[in-house]
Amino acid sequence: MVSNVFTDSNSIDRADDSLHTTNLSTWQVVGRLTRDHLLPRKKLLLGCFGAMMFSAIATGSLPFLMQQAADEVFLGKNETMLYMLPALVIVMVAIKATSEYFATVGQAYVGNSIVADLRVEMFERLTQADLGWLQRTHSGRFVSSFMNDVLAIREAASLTIVALGQNILKVLLLTGSMFYMDWRLSVFAVIAIPLALRVLGRQRRRVHVSATKTFQETGDLGILVSQTLTGIRVVKAYDREAHETERARRIIDRTLEFIMRSVRTKASSGPVVEALTGVGFALAILYGGYQGIHGSLTAGQFMGFVTAAMLMYQPMKTVASLQTMLQEGVVAANRVFGIIDLDSKVAEKPGALPLKVTAGEISFDDVSFHYRDGEPVLRDFSLTVPAGKRIALVGPSGSGKSTVLNLLLRFYDPQSGQVRIDGQDITDCTISSVRLASALVTQEPVLFDDTIRANIMYGSEGASEEQVIAAARAAVAHDFIMAFPKGYDTPVGEAGNMLSGGQRQRIAFARAMLRDAPILLLDEPTSSLDTEAEAQIQEALDVLLKGRSVIMIAHRLSTVKKADVIHVMEAGRIVESGNHDELVARNGVYARLHRTQFGAESTKSEPSDPTDREPRARAAANATNA
Numbered sequence: 001m002v003s004n005v006f007t008d009s010n011s012i013d014r015a016d017d018s019l020h021t022t023n024l025s026t027w028q029v030v031g032r033l034t035r036d037h038l039l040p041r042k043k044l045l046l047g048c049f050g051a052m053m054f055s056a057i058a059t060g061s062l063p064f065l066m067q068q069a070a071d072e073v074f075l076g077k078n079e080t081m082l083y084m085l086p087a088l089v090i091v092m093v094a095i096k097a098t099s100e101y102f103a104t105v106g107q108a109y110v111g112n113s114i115v116a117d118l119r120v121e122m123f124e125r126l127t128q129a130d131l132g133w134l135q136r137t138h139s140g141r142f143v144s145s146f147m148n149d150v151l152a153i154r155e156a157a158s159l160t161i162v163a164l165g166q167n168i169l170k171v172l173l174l175t176g177s178m179f180y181m182d183w184r185l186s187v188f189a190v191i192a193i194p195l196a197l198r199v200l201g202r203q204r205r206r207v208h209v210s211a212t213k214t215f216q217e218t219g220d221l222g223i224l225v226s227q228t229l230t231g232i233r234v235v236k237a238y239d240r241e242a243h244e245t246e247r248a249r250r251i252i253d254r255t256l257e258f259i260m261r262s263v264r265t266k267a268s269s270g271p272v273v274e275a276l277t278g279v280g281f282a283l284a285i286l287y288g289g290y291q292g293i294h295g296s297l298t299a300g301q302f303m304g305f306v307t308a309a310m311l312m313y314q315p316m317k318t319v320a321s322l323q324t325m326l327q328e329g330v331v332a333a334n335r336v337f338g339i340i341d342l343d344s345k346v347a348e349k350p351g352a353l354p355l356k357v358t359a360g361e362i363s364f365d366d367v368s369f370h371y372r373d374g375e376p377v378l379r380d381f382s383l384t385v386p387a388g389k390r391i392a393l394v395g396p397s398g399s400g401k402s403t404v405l406n407l408l409l410r411f412y413d414p415q416s417g418q419v420r421i422d423g424q425d426i427t428d429c430t431i432s433s434v435r436l437a438s439a440l441v442t443q444e445p446v447l448f449d450d451t452i453r454a455n456i457m458y459g460s461e462g463a464s465e466e467q468v469i470a471a472a473r474a475a476v477a478h479d480f481i482m483a484f485p486k487g488y489d490t491p492v493g494e495a496g497n498m499l500s501g502g503q504r505q506r507i508a509f510a511r512a513m514l515r516d517a518p519i520l521l522l523d524e525p526t527s528s529l530d531t532e533a534e535a536q537i538q539e540a541l542d543v544l545l546k547g548r549s550v551i552m553i554a555h556r557l558s559t560v561k562k563a564d565v566i567h568v569m570e571a572g573r574i575v576e577s578g579n580h581d582e583l584v585a586r587n588g589v590y591a592r593l594h595r596t597q598f599g600a601e602s603t604k605s606e607p608s609d610p611t612d613r614e615p616r617a618r619a620a621a622n623a624t625n626a
């Protein structure tokens with residue numbers, strides 16, 4: 001059954017999961033958690049350990065009190081002790097209870113603050129990670145690390161603290177008292193421990209494998225949930241609900257199987273230690289009893305020893321099975337550290353200075369770039385955008401248009417050549433100053449689940465209410481915003497789904513307007529809209545373009561015509577440049593695109609007449625809405 005589980009062809013194809021995990025051993029993980037997260041909290045930890053020590057001492061004193069009770073009260077008939085011993089027991093139990101309370105709260109605080117630290121570190125790392133790396137990995141995998149992996153690490157950290165602070169101390173104290181009482185008996189009691197450790201080593205490896213699979217499957221479930229909900233319209237339209245549910249069921253079944261493998265192995269580690277040490281314990285009783293009959297061992301000594309041995313077994317079981325119990329935490333930590341340790345390829349040079357934008361001239365000089373080795377995307381690409389001018393990039397799908405914007409925003413750095421803004425190589429400048437120089441408007445407007453105001457102010461947090469309203473007015477958005485009962489405080493819903501496409505795009509324009517960057521990058525902001533919505537945003541687009549250096553990726557004739565120069569890209573190079581009429585007259589790539597891509601919009605009449613595009617745009621819009 002398990003082998004089927006491993007080889008199920010319906011599992012989700014994980015995008016190179018090994019990329020995101022480190023390969024640290026149990027003790028390396030414990031060492032790193034101790035160094036990075038436990039030692040910085042050493043005062044609190046010392047408090048915890050102090051509380052644990054009191055608890056251990058109080059626990060360790062109980063066998064002695066038992067011994068005294070047997071020897072002094074029962075055999076010695078000592079009445080003073082009859083009253084003293086219960087009082088002492090109450091004091092010790094009170095110390096034990098109080099110190100255990102503080103130890104538990106302190107330990108939970110440490111564990112949960114490690115979770116908080118790791119979540120912040122991962123989030124920071126993810127927001128700074130290279131786009132290429134992020135795009136190769138499904139977001140569900142990251143969500144799973146945030147939700148599940150860190151909790152497993154917390155358990156591992158708690159186990160380590162308890163094992164180190166409480167149980168090891170208890171084991172040492174109780175073993176000390178056992179050896180103090182009778183060393184020969186003690187040797188019998190601990191004789192089987194080395195054998196137990198060997199068996200546990202094998203179990204540790206089994207748990208490690210199951211835990212790895214469990215986390216992968218849990219990540220897959222996250223991916224499946226997120227992609228099913230994102231594509232729910234297509235899932236329903238293609239009648240795939242049952243298929244997706246079946247896929248989810250298989251992943252959930254596999255996860256259950258792997259969890260149960262871990263649980264079975266871990267659950268058996270306690271009994272394994274118990275069975276093996278029980279043999280030693282039986283030998284100790286045999287030897288102790290023999291000594292009681294034939295030797296000098298008193299009943300009190302024997303009872304004290306037996307109490308110490310019994311009290312020692314539970315903490316010893318915990319310490320001995322620690323490696324096995326820690327495996328889930330180790331696997332989870334390797335996944336989390338894989339994210340935290342990630343190096344960005346786009347890095348700031350030491351001593352990088354902020355970009356100084358004077359006029360906003362952009363130039364690409366002999367830029368070559370590839371995402372994957374051996375698959376060039378831009379080849380010796382050169383382009384100049386004079387300050388305040390608008391250029392349009394057109395070209396077949398995959399010709400590298402979006403890549404040009406990616407490089408200008410430093411989402412990636414080119415392998416050779418330079419990208420310059422006002423003569424400064426942007427790889428010599430700080431990343432944030434380069435990104436602040438541009439405002440990006442994407443094909444699909446990106447809105448966050450917040451109010452309209454927050455969405456407009458995204459990236460311009462210091463803006464005043466008047467500035468927000470002015471930006472919205474310029475983007476021809478103010479009137480429709482005010483028509484909502486809550487105005488600017490209207491929530492836009494997940495990804496803005498409570499607004500229409502045209503409204504979303506105008507909010508995105510208002511955001512870019514408020515940002516007021518000297519460079520504007522447009523990734524065909526009208527292509528996802530139908531003709532009516534497109535007509536609504538043309539006016540807003542005209543205001544947005546005014547006075548900026550603009551690179552626009554254009555699929556629509558109406559957008560292309562707003563450019564001063566049109567550059568035609570093919571296979572990572574500019575192959576033609578000019579204005580619309582020149583390029584059509586040349587009868588080259590542009591003319592072909594004009595006929596096939598946006599030319600279809602205009603075959604019936606005047607090319608720039610947007611109403612001629614209606615049937616195609618409607619069809620496209622209907623397809624999107626399907």
Ligand SMILES: Nc1ncnc2c1ncn2[C@@H]1O[C@H](COP(=O)(O)OP(=O)(O)OP(=O)(O)O)[C@@H](O)[C@H]1O
Nearest residue numbers: 132135371372377396397398399400401402403404
């Ligand atoms: N993150 C990525 N990793 C690997 N390859 C990529 C990545 N992004 C784009 N590519 C590849 O680079 C090439 C150029 O892509 P790009 O998105 O720049 O083209 P485009 O001209 O903007 O296309 P479209 O008009 O379809 O949006 C394509 O072959 C694409 O498959």
